[in-house]
Amino acid sequence: MPSILIIDDEQGIRSVLKDVLADEGYDVLLAEDGLRGLSLLETNPVDLVILDVWLPNMGGIDVLKKLKTDFPDIEVIIISGHANIDLAVNAVKIGAFDFLEKPLSLERTITVVRNALALEGLRKENRNLKNTLFIEDRMVGESESMQKIRAIIDQSAASDARILILGENGTGKELVARAIHLKSRRAAGPFVEVNCAAIPDTLIESELFGHEKGAFTSAVAQRKGRFELAHRGSIFLDEVADLSLSAQAKVLRVIQELTFERVGGEEKIEVDVRIIAATNKDIQKEIKAGRFREDLFFRLNVIPVFVPPLRERLSDLPFLISYFMEKYKPPKVSEPRTLSENAMRTLEAYAWPGNIRELKNFMERVNIMTEEPVISEAAVAQYLGAMSTERDTARLKEFEHLNLNQAKEEFEKEFITRKLHEHKSNISKTAQALGLYPSNLHSKLKKYGITVERGK
Ligand SMILES: Nc1ncnc2c1ncn2[C@@H]1O[C@H](COP(=O)(O)OP(=O)(O)OP(=O)(O)O)[C@@H](O)[C@H]1O
Ligand SMILES: [Mg+2]
DSSP: OOEEEEEOSOHHHHHHHHHHHHHTTOEEEEESSHHHHHHHHHHSOOSEEEEESSOSSSOHHHHHHHHHHHOTTSEEEEEEOGGGHHHHHHHHHHTOOEEEESSOOHHHHHHHHHHHHHHHHHHHHHHHHHHHHHOSSOOOOOSHHHHHHHHHHHHHHSSOOOEEEEOOTTSSHHHHHHHHHHHSTTTTSOEEEEETTTSOTTTHHHHHHEEOTTSSTTOOSOEEOHHHHTTTSEEEEETGGGSOHHHHHHHHHHHHHSEEOOBTOOSOEEOOOEEEEEESSOHHHHHHTTSSOHHHHHHHTSEEEEOOOGGGOGGGHHHHHHHHHHHTOOTTOSSOOEEOHHHHHHHHHSOOTTHHHHHHHHHHHHHHHOOOSEEOHHHHHHHHHHHHHHHHHHHHHHTTTSOHHHHHHHHHHHHHHHHHHHTTTOHHHHHHHHTOOHHHHHHHHHHHTOOOOOOO
16 A cells, blocks of 8 residues: 655644545654654655645755655645645645645545555556666676676665776676666666767767757757756766767866756756766776876766676676577577587687677577577587677778777787687787797787786
8 A cells, every 4th residue: 555654743634634544545654844754754665745835944845855856756745724825836836746725625635645646656657667678688697796786786876976887898888877777766767878979079069968049050949968858867978988078078067066058058057967977998098098088087987887898707608698598589489498518618718709799699699590499519600600700890890990000909909818818818828829929928918908817
């Protein structure tokens, strides 16, 4: 049964309401002022608050504002005397569901309570629906690093601390960002994603902060930016290292002042937004090269989360495989497929440069293409091979904007990393395979900042 908190300093009102609502079957909690009411909410799940607008200590309107920011899901009904009806009207403007005038009509009280709870129920349903659409995969994996990530998600949920998620392509950064939002008190609010790499430099400011009509030629109407759309929710600045320096300066200002102006506008817009950022770039390198502001890095990196590449958490592989086998099980097959032992070995030895996204695509493909209930090494090799050719073509595109020297260096770095992995981080074997002296290999590792993990 829904539970209702009544906040009113008049003992008479509290007890009448309590009797009526308890008769209707609701759980009822009572508080004689706002502070006590708010502290009850910290420990008791409540669906609806009935709030006197005229209260000692903290006034009803202030309590309402606090409720709306800290517990946006809870509906609020205001009780007001005839003398302060304007306060009640104001309360509805701020977000109260409705108000009841004293002396209370019990019939009307019950109707308004029912309506408010119906709306609250709808919102909840809507939110649950949204959340299931929201996360396309649950976060699978039991490795130490996954457990650490889960712990950070739980710890950071209650606060508004900014989070910077680092990790290679396809490691699950976006999944982590969404999980943080959904665990936070902002879960009912918006989650607004901005792919900073995909928006051209000339448009990024208007994308982020919006623009006024006429701010530039194509600005035919006023438009809200992503920061404004994310009000009371979270903004996810994906590929944040790709922001231009001028956009970085603007973002830094929003963080410091919590206000901004739309492009071409004067009005200061205040937003309540939690920032979650992510990048697959080596951000230290970007800072050193002068492409990323160090002060912005410190502001964004309040809680760092590193999502390691799949090849460094191979203990997650079996869990991920059975999860995706289940997910992509063809309808006519009765049991999810499994892998032969050798097929499993092949997958373990593979470097997974596209990480979990690559594994996911691979599992989907295998399930569509093969008929084997136990998938063989040969089938695995065939589809992995096909994928790496496609990926290599895509990879070459990434070099397009580099000059030859930069492209060579990128390639060298990746090639060495792969060879190291192949030789289980054994320096002398890797050096031999590369035709280098170990000392030479060492200096290259240092140059590229490649760290060698032992005992893998
Ligand atoms: N631990 C996991 N368990 C299950 N699925 C996962 C996991 N991590 C990632 N995925 C899935 O893998 C795909 C890639 O994840 P995601 O988009 O979060 O990666 P990313 O780090 O943001 O990649 P990119 O840098 O390329 O944007 C998504 O479909 C996601 O649902
Ligand atoms: Mg991503």
